[in-house]
Amino acid sequence: MSISPKAALLEEYAVVAHALSAPARLMLLEQIAQGERGVEALADKTGLTVANASQHLQALRRAGLVTSRREGKSVIYRLSDAKTLALMDLIRVVAERNLAQVDRILRGLADGTDAPEPVSRGELAQRMSEGSVNILDVRPADEFAMGHIPGARNVMLGDIDRIAPTLSPRTEIIVYCRGPYCIYAHQVVAVLLKLGFNARRLDGGLPEWREEGRRVLAS
Amino acid sequence: MSISPKAALLEEYAVVAHALSAPARLMLLEQIAQGERGVEALADKTGLTVANASQHLQALRRAGLVTSRREGKSVIYRLSDAKTLALMDLIRVVAERNLAQVDRILRGLADGTDAPEPVSRGELAQRMSEGSVNILDVRPADEFAMGHIPGARNVMLGDIDRIAPTLSPRTEIIVYCRGPYCIYAHQVVAVLLKLGFNARRLDGGLPEWREEGRRVLAS
DNA sequence: ATATTATTCAAGTCATCGCTTGAGTGATGT
DNA sequence: ACATCACTCAAGCGATGACTTGAATAATAT
Numbered sequence: 001m002s003i004s005p006k007a008a009l010l011e012e013y014a015v016v017a018h019a020l021s022a023p024a025r026l027m028l029l030e031q032i033a034q035g036e037r038g039v040e041a042l043a044d045k046t047g048l049t050v051a052n053a054s055q056h057l058q059a060l061r062r063a064g065l066v067t068s069r070r071e072g073k074s075v076i077y078r079l080s081d082a083k084t085l086a087l088m089d090l091i092r093v094v095a096e097r098n099l100a101q102v103d104r105i106l107r108g109l110a111d112g113t114d115a116p117e118p119v120s121r122g123e124l125a126q127r128m129s130e131g132s133v134n135i136l137d138v139r140p141a142d143e144f145a146m147g148h149i150p151g152a153r154n155v156m157l158g159d160i161d162r163i164a165p166t167l168s169p170r171t172e173i174i175v176y177c178r179g180p181y182c183i184y185a186h187q188v189v190a191v192l193l194k195l196g197f198n199a200r201r202l203d204g205g206l207p208e209w210r211e212e213g214r215r216v217l218a219s
Numbered sequence: 220m221s222i223s224p225k226a227a228l229l230e231e232y233a234v235v236a237h238a239l240s241a242p243a244r245l246m247l248l249e250q251i252a253q254g255e256r257g258v259e260a261l262a263d264k265t266g267l268t269v270a271n272a273s274q275h276l277q278a279l280r281r282a283g284l285v286t287s288r289r290e291g292k293s294v295i296y297r298l299s300d301a302k303t304l305a306l307m308d309l310i311r312v313v314a315e316r317n318l319a320q321v322d323r324i325l326r327g328l329a330d331g332t333d334a335p336e337p338v339s340r341g342e343l344a345q346r347m348s349e350g351s352v353n354i355l356d357v358r359p360a361d362e363f364a365m366g367h368i369p370g371a372r373n374v375m376l377g378d379i380d381r382i383a384p385t386l387s388p389r390t391e392i393i394v395y396c397r398g399p400y401c402i403y404a405h406q407v408v409a410v411l412l413k414l415g416f417n418a419r420r421l422d423g424g425l426p427e428w429r430e431e432g433r434r435v436l437a438s
Numbered sequence: 439a440t441a442t443t444a445t446t447c448a449a450g451t452c453a454t455c456g457c458t459t460g461a462g463t464g465a466t467g468t
Numbered sequence: 469a470c471a472t473c474a475c476t477c478a479a480g481c482g483a484t485g486a487c488t489t490g491a492a493t494a495a496t497a498t
Contacts, residue, residue, distance in 0.1 A: 005324050006400075007242060009402065010245045010246060012318050012320055012321045013242075013400070014239070014240050014245060014464060015312050015314075016236075017239035017310055019235075021231050021236040021239075021240045022485085023229035023357050026229045026232055026233060026236075039442095039445060040444065047326060050444080051445085051489080054221075057366050057488085058446085063307050063318075064317025064318045065317070070445095072444090073443055076446080080313075080316070080317050081317075083312060083316060084313065087309050087313055090305060090306050090309055093230055094283060094302050095228075097283070098300075099231050101231055105226075105228055106223060107372050180228065181228065183225050183228065211272075257475085258474070258476090268458075270457085271456075271460080274456085274476085279474085280485095291473060292472095292474045293473095294458075302486080353468060440497100441496100443494100443497095445492105445493080446492080447494100448489100449488100450489085452485100455484070456481100457482095458479100458481085459478085459479090459481105463474100463475085463476070464475085465475105465476100465490085466472080466473080467473100
């Protein structure tokens, strides 16, 4: 009855991959990567029903990608460790490299503009110390409040046109959002480029920034 | 009818993860990582029927993890690029870190011995140039023939006891096999340790070695 | 104790997956 | 043209997955 250890191992690896094989769970992971949260908050953010989110979260926990702890009446989920984040990111990288459909979508987001290469986090840190950079955080206000890159300004996608006049046309603007699956930043950069600004995306979002031990400002 | 780009991207990422979520496909990837092969050879190696293997291979291709080309009457599959290998490996790492079941299986393979940390590929290369090392390749003969680390000796798991007397008890023995999902090497190291030899696994297998541009001997 | 809030469990439905079987297609050799 | 070989396609199956709904726990507040 005991199958070969080889087969048993592959089964386990498949469990990990399976956990990442549903868009709903990827959404949940992205949210959890912003910072630990309870089930209801996660369900809210992702648009899932609470029961459904709970089941997906348990699948993620069984796969070892997240851990949970009870805190009062809430159950708080968080990423197991940085490898989970790396795995999410590597999946994105492979998809971007090899899937034409992904390329098409990203091109659509760029809206005709020719998006420059993203800025590395190291380079941004360097530029920050020189003071020669403007940082925009395009996540929802509550996530911004939970933590953001020092000096970043929180802006909604829809407000770009409104705040554009207050931006310096000479200083480069670096835009970031959630992390591996960040998408608003692509759009914001496209808008800014069209308006004649000098804008680039940050490579990775806040979770990666924090993971590298860089300074994060709360509230 | 057009869903949001965000959702569309997550769908695509999920496709990639889904491709890795079946043991049969992981087996196929492991084989393909040894070197490109036709459908029938892959089906043979993995014990799948040809039709079934063909379908799994197409799933892998749709996910962008492998590519295929026609060569005469055969269709040859190969890994898209090194990122595919990295992805396979990262899944293993996450599983080993977080899943108790995996730990249990690996401990079982070690058969009571306390397996030392694997040797890095860089260290092995260094040791090779010094000539202070014995290398064992524990893959099937045909895979060994397709390419192996120079100086490695091809040994079957079952033949260890027989060839053990021919091994130097003082020189360290480095054992490797297929790659991310290598398992024989664990067992062989355990056997050698029990016999009183000084043995360690190589971190990664032949695919990773080749990927780093290190020398590989064919035939 | 009872009520409230946060989460999980259980049952049911519809879709998808993994595998098998048998037919179909494409390139090569006689 | 015909046979052969290597692979893919199509149909069908039992099993698993994603989501909904409504009931069951678990911890706190009244």
